Amino acid sequence: MNADPVNSGGPVENAMTVLAVDDDEIFLEELSDVLASSGYEVVTITDPRKAVDAALEARPAVILMDMKMPGKSGLEIAHEMRYRPALAHVPIIAMSGFLKESNLPFMETCGIKKCLKKPFNPLDIIWEIEEVLKKE
Numbered sequence: 221m222n223a224d225p226v227n228s229g230g231p232v233e234n235a236m237t238v239l240a241v242d243d244d245e246i247f248l249e250e251l252s253d254v255l256a257s258s259g260y261e262v263v264t265i266t267d268p269r270k271a272v273d274a275a276l277e278a279r280p281a282v283i284l285m286d287m288k289m290p291g292k293s294g295l296e297i298a299h300e301m302r303y304r305p306a307l308a309h310v311p312i313i314a315m316s317g318f319l320k321e322s323n324l325p326f327m328e329t330c331g332i333k334k335c336l337k338k339p340f341n342p343l344d345i346i347w348e349i350e351e352v353l354k355k356e
Contacts (some may be wrong), residue, residue: 298330
């Protein structure tokens with residue numbers, strides 16, 4: 221985790237905190253820079269097996285999740301988060317270089333609100349975060 225936990229003692233999520241989960245450290249650094257320059261507090265995780273615990277600790281307003289990671293897929297993590305009361309309402313934006321149409325219904329069931337195909341324009345991710353947060 222690249223940032224200190226936010227609101228670790230309370231049940232309320234931080235309205236400006238984004239949790240980004242991706243096994244690509246360089247991508248996460250660049251994504252963090254873009255998000256930080258737009259005013260977001262960013263918590264990053266490169267080990268998908270630690271994503272649920274990191275989300276419980278950070279209480280993010282939104283989660284950015286890579287779909288294809290070693291050890292645990294983004295779909296598996298999103299599905300697990302839906303069964304955690306503290307995370308069930310947190311919107312997830314999927315990020316994937318390989319988007320399968322057949323996965324879209326399952327993605328929605330897991331709480332994934334949007335899916336961005338990599339590579340994407342940095343402004344697209346900001347716009348998607350703002351759109352998802354408006355609806356919540």
